Amino acid sequence: MSLIMYNRSLIPNWSNLMDTIFDDSLLLQEQSFNIPAVNETEEDSFYTIKMAVSGLEKGDFNIEIENNVLTISSKKEKSAETQEDNFTRKEYSYSSFKRSFSIPENTKKESIEANYKNRELILTIPEREVTISKAKLIEVA
Secondary structure (H helix, E strand, O other): OOOOOOOHHHOOOHHHHHHHHOOHHHHHHHHHHHOOOEEEEEOOOEEEEEEEOOOOOHHHEEEEEEOOEEEEEEEEEEEEEEEOOOOEEEEEEEEEEEEEEEOOOOEOHHHOEEEEEOOEEEEEEEEOOOOOOOOOOOOOO
């Protein structure tokens, strides 16, 4: 009969392993990467949408408007390959997101501007000038 010695630190603790798998902070980190944070504001004559998009470039965005729905999306793929004497290492990453916003009827869709600055996508959506017509008195003849 032999006695086998083992190091307890090499065997994962079931409780710690489950905590790591279902840790909410890991899920939130993943979500915040895939779905950028957005700040929407309304000024006197325009709306602004600011989106935190760290890790993306100006050309990574697709912005469309259809039936008063503004959609911002992005897909980014990366791959790297390293060759050593007796092995090759390949790494791939893929990230994407898609956000849609309902915009009011009174916006100038043809004048929407998008700018990328300091890892932030900024959309400016101007409002149409609303004219209030005065009532017209019609005389009966």
